[in-house]
C-alpha cells in the first residue's frame with residue numbers, strides 16, 4: 001500500500017487518537033529509517049526513546065530469532081528461563097532487590113502505585129487509616145491508564161477523563177516549600193521523574209530530590225522514581241537517580257528495556273516488594289520469555305559495547321553543538337537535559353520545525369509545544385550529530401530571516 005492508501009484506510013478504521021506525520025516506514029538499519037519510497041531518515045527520536053540500539057542490531061536480531069523459535073509466551077502460571085536472569089541483571093544495576101514485569105510504562109506505574117497502597121496498609125498502626133495519598137509533580141507524565149493519568153500533572157491529559165483515581169496531590173515543580181507543606185501523615189508515596197520527559201526535559205533539582213528522599217524515609221513512605229524515559233542508560237548512567245546519589249524505594253522502567261518489544265518493570269527494595277503476595281497483582285503478557293530474553297540481550301549489549309560511556313561522550317558533544325545554535329539565535333531560550341536526553345526550548349511552537357526537519361530527512365519531536373526533544377539511539381556517531389545540527393542550522397537560518405522580515 002502507498003502512504004495515501006494507508007492514510008485513507010486508517011482514517012476510516014482506527015480510533016482517531018493520533019495525528020501522525022505523513023511518512024510510511026518500511027525498514028530500519030542502524031540509526032536510519034527508510035520509508036515506502038526508499039527515502040532515508042536519520043532518527044533522533046528512536047520511537048520515543050525505545051530503540052536505544054537503533055534498528056536491526058545483530059545481537060538483538062539473534063536473540064529475537066532464537067527465542068521466537070523456542071518459546072514466545074507461557075503466562076505467569078509457569079516458570080521460564082529469563083525472568084530471574086533479567087531480574088538479577090536489573091538488581092545489579094539498580095541497587096534494588098526484586099522485580100515485577102509489565103507490558104508497558106503505564107502498567108508499571110499502576111503496579112507501583114498499588115504497591116505503595118499495599119505497603120502503607122501493611123505498615124499502618126492498628127486502628128489508623130493507612131496512608132493513601134500520592135504526591136506527584138506538576139507538569140509530570142506517567143501514562144494514560146487511570147491511576148497513571150491521575151498522577152500526571154497536566155490538565156490537557158486529565159480533564160477529558162475526570163473523575164480520575166482519587167488521592168493524588170500535585171506539588172509545584174522543584175518547589176521545596178510546596179513539597180514540605182503537602183507532605184503530611186496521609187502521604188504514602190512521592191512519585192517523580194528525575195528528568196521530566198514529555199513535560200519538556202526538566203531535571204528535578206538535587207535539593208528537591210534529596211528533600212523528597214528525606215521526607216519519605218522519615219515517614220516510612222515510598223520514594224518512587226519513574227525512569228521509564230530517563231532510565232536504562234539514556235542519561236549516560238543506568239538510572240538518572242544515580243546522578244543524584246539518591247536511592248529510591250521503587251523504580252519504574254520500560255521504553256528501551258526490550259529493544260522495541262513491549263516490556264516494562266517495577267523494581268523495588270526488599271521490604272517494599274514483600275508487601276505483595278501471590279494473587280494480589282498480576283498480568284497475562286508481562287515478562288514473557290521472548291521479551292525477557294531480548295531485554296537480557298539489550299542489557300548485555302549496553303555493557304559489552306560500553307554504551308553508557310558513549311552516551312556520555314556523544315551527549316556532551318551534541319549538547320555543545322546545540323549550545324552553539326543557542327548563542328546564534330536569541331529566540332532559543334535554553335538547552336537542557338543529560339546524556340542523550342536533550343532539549344532545545346524555543347520562544348514559539350516547534351511543530352513547523354519538526355515537520356521541516358522530517359522533510360529534510362531528520363526525525364525529531366516537539367513536546368510541550370515549544371520544546372524540541374532529542375532521544376537518539378545510543379549508537380549514534382559524531383557525524384550523525386553533525387548532520388542533525390546542520391539540518392537545524394539551515395531551518396533556523398530561514399526561520400530567523402522570516403522573523404526579522406516580519407518585525408520590520
Ligand SMILES: *Cc1c(COP(=O)(O)O)cnc(C)c1O
Pocket residue numbers: 104105106107109141142143144193197198226227228229230254255
Ligand atoms: C512514556 C512514559 C510513560 C508511559 O509509558 P507507556 O509505555 O506509554 O505506557 C510513563 N512515564 C514516563 C516518564 C514516560 O516517558
